[in-house]
Amino acid sequence: MTAALPNGSSDAGDRNASGPRVGVLALQGDVREHAQVLTALGARVDLVRRPEELDLVEGLVIPGGESSVMDKLARMFGLAEPLKAAIAGGLPVYGTCAGLIMLADTVLDAIAGQQSLGGIDVAVRRNAFGSQNQSFETDLVIPVLGEAPMHAAFIRGPVVESVGPAATALAGLDDGRVVAVEQGNLLGTSFHPEITGDHRFHEYFLEKVRARAAR
Amino acid sequence: MTVSETGSSRVKRGLAEMLKGGVIMDVVTTEQARIAEDAGAVAVMALERVPADIRSQGGVARMSDPDLIDAIIAEVSIPVMAKARIGHFVEAQVLQALDVDYIDESEVLSPADYVNHIDKWSFNTPFVCGATNLGEALRRINEGAAMIRSKGEAGTGDVSEATKHIRKINSEINVLRSMTKDELYVAAKELQAPYELVLEVAETGKLPVVLFVAGGVATPADAAMMMQLGADGVFVGSGIFKSGNPEARAAAVVKATTFHDDPAVIAEVSRGLGEAMVGINVADLAAPHRLAERGW
Numbered sequence: 001m002t003a004a005l006p007n008g009s010s011d012a013g014d015r016n017a018s019g020p021r022v023g024v025l026a027l028q029g030d031v032r033e034h035a036q037v038l039t040a041l042g043a044r045v046d047l048v049r050r051p052e053e054l055d056l057v058e059g060l061v062i063p064g065g066e067s068s069v070m071d072k073l074a075r076m077f078g079l080a081e082p083l084k085a086a087i088a089g090g091l092p093v094y095g096t097c098a099g100l101i102m103l104a105d106t107v108l109d110a111i112a113g114q115q116s117l118g119g120i121d122v123a124v125r126r127n128a129f130g131s132q133n134q135s136f137e138t139d140l141v142i143p144v145l146g147e148a149p150m151h152a153a154f155i156r157g158p159v160v161e162s163v164g165p166a167a168t169a170l171a172g173l174d175d176g177r178v179v180a181v182e183q184g185n186l187l188g189t190s191f192h193p194e195i196t197g198d199h200r201f202h203e204y205f206l207e208k209v210r211a212r213a214a215r
Numbered sequence: 216m217t218v219s220e221t222g223s224s225r226v227k228r229g230l231a232e233m234l235k236g237g238v239i240m241d242v243v244t245t246e247q248a249r250i251a252e253d254a255g256a257v258a259v260m261a262l263e264r265v266p267a268d269i270r271s272q273g274g275v276a277r278m279s280d281p282d283l284i285d286a287i288i289a290e291v292s293i294p295v296m297a298k299a300r301i302g303h304f305v306e307a308q309v310l311q312a313l314d315v316d317y318i319d320e321s322e323v324l325s326p327a328d329y330v331n332h333i334d335k336w337s338f339n340t341p342f343v344c345g346a347t348n349l350g351e352a353l354r355r356i357n358e359g360a361a362m363i364r365s366k367g368e369a370g371t372g373d374v375s376e377a378t379k380h381i382r383k384i385n386s387e388i389n390v391l392r393s394m395t396k397d398e399l400y401v402a403a404k405e406l407q408a409p410y411e412l413v414l415e416v417a418e419t420g421k422l423p424v425v426l427f428v429a430g431g432v433a434t435p436a437d438a439a440m441m442m443q444l445g446a447d448g449v450f451v452g453s454g455i456f457k458s459g460n461p462e463a464r465a466a467a468v469v470k471a472t473t474f475h476d477d478p479a480v481i482a483e484v485s486r487g488l489g490e491a492m493v494g495i496n497v498a499d500l501a502a503p504h505r506l507a508e509r510g511w
Contacts, residue, residue, distance in 0.1 A: 026236070026473075027236070027473050028235070028236040028237045028257060028473060029233055029235060029236060029237075030232045030233055030235060031235070031236065032235070033232060049473065049474065064232070064233045065233050065234070065235070065236070065237070065257070066233070066234070066237060066257045066258075066293055068252065068255070068292070068293065069237060069255045069256075069257055069469070072255045072469075073255065073469070073470070073473055076470070077470075077474075097233070098233070109292065111252060111253075111291075111292055111293075112253075126292060127292060130314075131288075131294075131314045131315070131316050132226075132227075132230050132294065132315075132316035132317065132340060132341065133221065133222070133311070133314055133316075133339050133340055134221060135221060135226040135229070135230065136219045136220055136221045136223075136226060137219065137220045137223055137225055137226060138217050138218065138219040138220070139217050139218075140217075149217075153225050153226055153229050154226075155226055155229045155230050155233055156230065156233075156294065156316070174217055192229065192233075195225065195229055195232060196225065
């Protein structure tokens with residue numbers, strides 16, 4: 001029953017036929033929301049759960065969800081090493097929330113044995129704001145996306161505690177804590193632009209995908 | 216200073232969206248909570264007794280001891296949910312004060328109010344509620360539920376009621392999709408649900424919140440079937456810790472949920488799990504003992 005698959009690609013297949021081919025890591029999390037945004041922006045979306053599916057895409061989104069679950073499943077089903085190789089090879093990857101944790105070189109407050117894929121030279125703390133009662137929405141100024149602030153939802157979100165020399169902070173909260181980072185073709189945000197209707201972060205990511213595909 | 220807002224619908228519904236494709240497991244001790252997190256649960260439901268024991272031991276089932284809930288919150292880093300009785304808004308206030316991540320207003324416990332459900336809009340902590348059909352789901356959403364789970368028949372290990380409820384909700388959504396706008400007024404009346412929510416479902420073809428399945432899921436194949444029927448994720452209650460090998464079964468259900476459309480994976484993870492929970496056929500339960508009939 002294909003209706004169960006949160007794939008945004010089938011509806012818009014023809015319209016987006018010339019668009020970049022972008023995967024959404026579909027082990028767990030808000031896959032559907034990312035697929036819908038990417039499809040709306042003209043991408044051809046593939047769900048990625050296996051190494052051979054990763055081989056087909058020109059960019060990858062790692063969605064929000066539970067990072068410890070994504071890590072476990074990625075290693076168990078032989079996807080973690082191909083993902084690391086793809087990241088090392090320059091594949092554009094955008095991670096939101098759990099996705100940012102997966103892309104961080106160092107994870108603080110991880111569960112025992114939890115690993116990340118790495119790639120971004122940052123230390124990220126899981127659940128940095130506390131329980132769901134502390135989850136919040138706010139407006140963020142993100143200079144690379146222009147002057148207009150972005151409305152951002154933080155849901156049991158992580159925070160970037162330290163930014164290494166290879167990475168760049170893109171946005172912070174009023175108290176200075178970093179919540180968006182970039183390193184080469186890698187992007188990570190503590191918050192979830194896929195659920196608040198502002199597509200500028202996804203567009204910024206797709207520019208990287210298109211630029212690399214054009215080379 | 217930028218304004219920040221907690222407890223909005225966006226962040227309440229958002230947490231449920233992040234749990235999609237995952238398995239939420241009932242746990243009654245910190246040891247079980249540890250097993251659940253290690254097996255890849257996306258969240259745990261902290262309880263004093265799993266539904267199978269509530270069923271066999273009888274008596275009034277209430278909110279769990281705060282000490283137990285605190286201990287489980289301290290044990291794991293994944294979200295922790297806990298149950299309040301239907302209509303028991305003070306139990307819900309206590310759970311919010313304990314800082315649980317989600318409150319389940321649950322028919323598995325004995326109802327505290329046979330007329331009213333909790334006004335869930337008045338809480339900062341999000342709620343998940345059970346439903347057996349679309350009208351019930353929309354009434355709960357109207358009261359502020361940020362996540363719906365179909366009820367199934369908890370504590371039985373019999374998945375037939377869970378199947379019935381997810382199919383019922385989906386088929387009622389499909390009927391709405393095929394209706395013209397003027398027919399939706401009558402549909403709202405018949406569903407006993409607000410017109411605005413009925414219209415939204417008709418236009419989008421889905422509930423405005425995440426829909427998990429619960430009640431009777433006991434095997435990896437059960438979980439995968441619920442996912443193929445359109446569930447966003449599954450709750451497993453008694454099915455894991457009432458089985459022969461909880462560690463292996465918990466991990467297997469997680470894998471089968473992610474790879475729900477891949478029979479080869481489901482076959483592989485179903486091997487050597489030991490005994491499944493013994494279970495009770497729902498058909499053998501006298502009607503007064505069916506939990507799914509609680510709530511309205």
